[in-house]
Every structure is written in structure tokens, then in C-alpha cells.
Amino acid sequence: MSPKAAIARLCMAYAPHLRAPASVDPAKVLWALAGCESDFGAAALPRHEAAYCNIGRGRYDVTALTRQWGCAAHCSYGPWQMMFGHLVDFHPLHDALTPAFFIVRPPTTAGDLEYTVMAEHSIRCAVAMLNAVILGRQGATTLAEVAKAWNHGNWRDQFDDSAYTDRAARFYATPFPDGATAPPASQTEVHNAPAPAPPVP
Numbered sequence: 001m002s003p004k005a006a007i008a009r010l011c012m013a014y015a016p017h018l019r020a021p022a023s024v025d026p027a028k029v030l031w032a033l034a035g036c037e038s039d040f041g042a043a044a045l046p047r048h049e050a051a052y053c054n055i056g057r058g059r060y061d062v063t064a065l066t067r068q069w070g071c072a073a074h075c076s077y078g079p080w081q082m083m084f085g086h087l088v089d090f091h092p093l094h095d096a097l098t099p100a101f102f103i104v105r106p107p108t109t110a111g112d113l114e115y116t117v118m119a120e121h122s123i124r125c126a127v128a129m130l131n132a133v134i135l136g137r138q139g140a141t142t143l144a145e146v147a148k149a150w151n152h153g154n155w156r157d158q159f160d161d162s163a164y165t166d167r168a169a170r171f172y173a174t175p176f177p178d179g180a181t182a183p184p185a186s187q188t189e190v191h192n193a194p195a196p197a198p199p200v201p
Contacts (some may be wrong), residue, residue, distance in 0.1 A: 003041035006116055007034050007079055008180035010123045019131045021141045028172045029130075029143060030080075030123065033150055035171030036164060037081035041119060046075040046102060052083065077102035078122030082129065090128040091121065143172055 001009075008031065015027035031040070038044045052060045052074040062085050065073035073084050082090075087102075102118055134140050134149040138156065145155040147168035152161050 001112070001116075002177070003044070003079075003115070005177045005180055006119055007031070007041040008176040010119055012176070012180065014123050014127050017127050017131075019135050020146075021135075023141065024143050024146075025172075027176075029146055030126065031174070031176065032143065032147065032168045032172035033126070034079045035174060036147065036151070036167050037076075038079045040171075041079040044077075044079045044081075044102075044115075044119070044122075046072070046077050047081060048075050049083065050074075052085075078125075079119050080122055080126040082122065082125055086129055087125050090125045090132070143168060 011027045011030040011034065014030065015025075018026035018030065020026040020029055034040050048071065052062055053071060062073050065085055065088070069084065076083050077087060102122070130146070130150075134146055134155075138145075138149055138154060140146045140149055140155055144165040147165045148155040148159075148161040151164045152159055
């Protein structure tokens with residue numbers, strides 16, 4: 001199974017768990033974000049995000065995670081490229097979670113279990129965060145709002161993230177691969193944790 005087919009299957013499987021507004025297709029929202037972040041799972045290895053790196057006087061303070069994990073705490077992970085701090089917040093097994101879990105190359109053979117397990121943990125976290133923060137606390141109602149919040153953190157500010165939201169729109173319109181089908185709904189689960197409190201200014 002190719003990365004693209006694996007991601008399509010997961011998007012369709014976990015779409016029913018996404019509390020998306022009626023104006024968008026939840027499976028295609030997940031699909032669009034994966035397209036923007038990892039070329040539909042083909043580039044899912046960890047990516048260092050300088051804005052989180054205290055060593056480089058980063059914009060975001062993740063001191064506690066940095067003490068425990070070093071620069072691994074400053075990386076985004078998986079097909080949806082979630083920051084490690086968000087994975088810790090929204091992964092149901094966060095106490096046992098390590099960055100090494102997400103250092104998995106795309107599958108080279110059909111049914112590559114290691115990649116599939118990593119990608120499924122990633123989408124569970126992505127859906128939980130979208131539900132709690134972006135669709136929940138922030139109240140996003142359009143694909144553009146969801147995409148901007150996913151990339152930038154908050155869709156309500158004045159930051160121009162049109163390059164990213166335009167890409168999300170193109171990927172949203174990209175068809176799923178031929179033959180992609182979702183597994184039975186009984187095999188999917190999302191840990192909908194409450195949204196963490198926003199940082200105090």
C-alpha cells in the first residue's frame with residue numbers, strides 16, 4: 001500500500017469522528033491537511049521547527065518538554081506534522097509516547113504495519129486536536145479557517161496565511177486514489193480529550 005493510499009484510507013475511516021461543519025467533507029479536510037503537511041504521507045519524518053527551539057530563542061516556549069526531550073520537543077511528526085507538545089496533549093498514551101515512535105519511513109511493501117500504526121496514531125491525535133481546539137474552542141467553520149489554524153495556530157488573527165490555505169483548497173479537491181476504502185467503523189477510535197488551556201499572555 002502506498003503512503004497516499006494508506007492516508008486516504010485513514011481519512012475516510014476517521015472522518016465520522018471529526019466534528020466538522022456541514023459545509024465541508026470531513027474526510028477531505030483531513031486529506032487536505034495531510035497533503036499540505038506531508039504530501040499525503042510521503043514526507044512524514046520528523047521536521048525541526050525553529051520557532052519552538054529554545055536554543056535558537058524560539059517564539060514558543062516549551063521549556064519543560066525541552067528539558068525532557070531536547071530538540072525532539074521542537075519537531076513536528078507524522079503525516080499531519082503535529083508538534084510534539086500537541087501529541088503529548090492529545091495522544092491517549094501520552095505517558096508512554098516517545099518521538100522515536102514517529103521516526104518511520106514510508107512503506108515499501110504492501111501493508112507495511114509499522115507505517116500504518118504510526119499514521120493511525122497520528123490521525124487520532126489530529127482529529128482530537130481539531131475537535132477540541134480548532135473546531136471547538138476556536139469555532140472554525142470553513143476549510144480556510146481550519147487550514148490557517150492548523151498551520152498558524154489561530155485563524156482569527158490578521159496573519160496572511162493565504163499561501164497555505166490555497167494549497168489546502170487544491171488538496172481538498174484532489175481525488176482519493178482509486179480503490180481506496182475505509183475499514184469498518186468499529187475499528188476506529190478517537191480520544192477526545194479536553195482542549196488544554198491557552199497560555200497566559
